Amino acid sequence: MPEPLWRTHPRYWPDFWRRSIQARIVTGTLLMSTVVLILVGWVMMSQVTDGVLESRRTSAQQEAVAQLKSLSSSINAADPTMLNQNLSQLVLGSNRSGLYETVLIPTDDAESTLIRTTGLVESDSVPRELKSSVSTDDTKLWDTYTKINYTGGKSEPGLAIGSQVRVNSTGRRYEVYFLFPLTAQRETLDVVQRALVTAGLLLVVLLGAVAWLVTRQVVTPVRMARRIAERLAAGRLEERMQVRGTDDLARLAVSFNKMASNLQQQIRRLEELSRLQRRFVSDVSHELRTPLTTVRMAADLLHETRDEFDPITRRSVELLQNELNRFEELLADLLEISRFDAGAAALDLxxxxxxxxxxxxxxxxxxxxxxxxxxxxxxxxxxxxxxxxxxxxxxxxxxxxxxxxxxxxxxxxxxxxxxxxxxxxxxxxxxxxxxxxxxxxxxxxxxxxxxxxxxxxxxxxxxxxxxxxxxxxxxxxxxxxxxxxxxxxxxxxxxxRRPDVALTGSPLPARPTDASRVVSESLVDVGAPYQKLTGGES
Known part of the structure; x- marks a missing residue:
């Protein structure tokens, strides 16, 4: 069984990745599930964010409309000669502490000292784009998201809503901005985001575990089949797979065992045939030596006296001698082959x-x-x-x-x-x-x-x-x-050069250097009768 990935040296990880189907499936599942969860989380987070902010925006607009009417009534009811002195009180009166802050800016006076604010909010919390929109159109309620800055360097996200208020008695106009903090909404979204990330991580781990368990159910029998096949290839023909259940994998194990049994029977049958063949060749070769010796003695006697025969008989004696020589060579080769097959050949170094x-x-x-x-x-x-x-x-x-x-x-x-x-x-x-x-x-x-x-x-x-x-x-x-x-x-x-040396190469090339074209080289045993030899020193 292969070592777990965390137990292997990093340099073996690429080889482990190539060999392990389970590692590739689990890793692929984790990657794909992570991508899917990131996309789903992003969509869900976007929808939740839009929903939370839109809900807050709607309620803030309603609150701003009500406060604008109240502030407009208060300003128009105030004494026009005392309006500038009472603006701060009117602005403070329009504020709801903790819910929003108010900023009032005269439209016909650029003096910053005339800007009225509530709490510790800074007037630069109102974006320039919102000021431009409010100053050009006094019939609408304008809003935008901004960063609310407070005295002392503190800031927080917020929603700025602005419009104009007109004093009927004097005709002067004031820009009124309501700054609604979004701290609660941000905390809500942070909680939702943490929940999504936690749930996503747990889901990825769960999917990885499920993929590992599922692939293990499939890969384990495959690995077992591989090990059994390797043992069969090594000559351990009695090895068989364990059969558990009646599912497809169990049927695969049954089929594999039947195949192994058939292979074992065929191999044993072939081994027996090979053994009988080698024994037959060896026995025949040895048995032929006795009559061949007798024939050789008679042929030698005839060959020595061949000059006493007529030409036809003399030629027959010579042919007999030549064929006996070839027959003896064949017997000698057959005996040598039988010794190789029997593993009885030895070296005299x-x-x-x-x-x-x-x-x-x-x-x-x-x-x-x-x-x-x-x-x-x-x-x-x-x-x-x-x-x-x-x-x-x-x-x-x-x-x-x-x-x-x-x-x-x-x-x-x-x-x-x-x-x-x-x-x-x-x-x-x-x-x-x-x-x-x-x-x-x-x-x-x-x-x-x-x-x-x-x-x-x-x-x-x-x-x-x-x-x-x-x-x-x-x-x-x-x-x-x-x-x-x-x-x-x-x-x-x-x-x-020595019996304890294992060959790793050869001092001579595998193909002749004078070959005119490349031909497939076969580094196999040579045995063809096509070689020509040299016969004199140069």
């Missing part, structure tokens, strides 16, 4: 120079080189030593070089060796017919040939490259193949 093995192989192929007329170019400037089983490495190179000579078509063959701290490599390059890129994956298949109809000088069992691949793997090395029709083939054998 010794420190050798790969150049010496190449020299021995070339010496053994000297007759074939002369017959094919191909030149061998050696690129082996320095000793290339490694701890290997020389018999098996010689068999690998014998197959690679033999194939190269066989299919060189008279073109030069190049053999290269190189080494680094951990690996040693041998590459065989020919310029013959080559093979297609898709055939590079098949050259190591048993009994496979690119052109079954092609006549071969040296015969062959079709198992040489398969055995070469197994020999390379037994050393912990690799055998790679590259080919292109008309450009020839290139085989690279890479071996660890």
């Amino acid at each position: 010794e420190d050798v120079d790969l150049r010496d093995i190449v020299a021995r192989v070339l010496e053994n192929h000297e007759t074939l080189l002369l017959r094919k007329g191909c030149d061998v170019q050696l690129d082996m400037p320095e000793p290339c030593r490694a701890q290997v089983d020389s018999r098996r490495i010689e068999r690998i190179l014998r197959n690679l070089i033999g194939n190269a000579i066989e299919h060189s078509e008279g073109q030069p063959i190049r053999i290269s060796t190189a080494y680094d701290e951990d690996a040693a490599a041998v590459a065989v390059r020919d310029h013959g017919v080559g093979f297609r890129a898709e055939e590079a994956e098949m050259v190591f298949s048993r009994f496979w040939r690119a052109d079954p109809a092609r006549a071969r000088t040296t015969g062959g069992t079709g198992l040489g490259l398969s055995i070469a691949l197994e020999d390379a793997r037994l050393h912990g090395g690799r055998l790679d193949a590259w080919g292109s029709p008309g450009e020839g083939a290139y085989f690279r054998l890479t071996l660890p």
Whole structure:
């Protein structure tokens, strides 16, 4: 089970995010629900704010209209000669402490000393835009939101409502402004906002928990199926999923278990067939040795006295000898393959120079080189030593070089060796017919040939490259193949220089440097009979 996100190091979070469906679903749910709640909260808060302020505005306008009528009556009833002295008392009389403040400004006198206010409110609390509207139209009641400033630096949000009052006896006009504080409304809106934020956070957490629980119900069986599949892939074929209930997930578990049971039966059946096949090949190969030995003794006797026979009989004896040689090679290859299949192959390591093995192989192929007329170019400037089983490495190179000579078509063959701290490599390059890129994956298949109809000088069992691949793997090395029709083939054998070294690369390139065009490279086991070899130093 994967570690919780809070227990993982931050550098593993991107990998955790890619691997965890549950984390992505929960995070996506939280993000989308947060966005939705923010939008809903904003709409609700806007509507509540508009409703609260509009309600206060309506009540304030009603209050302002009533107070304007009262103030107008008081001013018109006052003695005109004493009006300026009594304005302050009239303004104070029109005020309702705690509900609003009053500001009275004469329209025909710019002296600030004639401005009358109530309480500690400052006259600059009245916005200029409202003053302009009131002064240009005395028939309407004007209002706007503002900030009410008090003596001492205190301020609070408020609603300013203004209009004009006319003195009938003198014709003078006064601008009257009522400043209604909105402190209570602001506190109400703050409470509503805190409630919305708290409810939103709780709802987001609740939605996250619900998403986590729901996805857990789905993801847990999927994770269990993944773990069971990994164990099945590792060979633990008895593993099964637990089945709980009868829902879709339970039916998935039942289907998965049926699939696992069928796979187990098929794999065991195939393993048994493979075991019987390997045993059959091994038994047949061993059983054929006894009659083959008898036939070989008789054939050798005939071959030694072949000069005493007539030409037709002598030719028959020679053909018998050649086919017996091929038959023995086939039996030897089959026995070697059976040892690989049974896991009984072992290495006899010794420190050798790969150049010496190449020299021995070339010496053994000297007759074939002369017959094919191909030149061998050696690129082996320095000793290339490694701890290997020389018999098996010689068999690998014998197959690679033999194939190269066989299919060189008279073109030069190049053999290269190189080494680094951990690996040693041998590459065989020919310029013959080559093979297609898709055939590079098949050259190591048993009994496979690119052109079954092609006549071969040296015969062959079709198992040489398969055995070469197994020999390379037994050393912990690799055998790679590259080919292109008309450009020839290139085989690279890479071996660890010591048995405790794990290969991470090769001192030789994966494709020849003289290839004229890029062809798909297949770094797989080589086994095709298309390699050409080189036969002399340059």
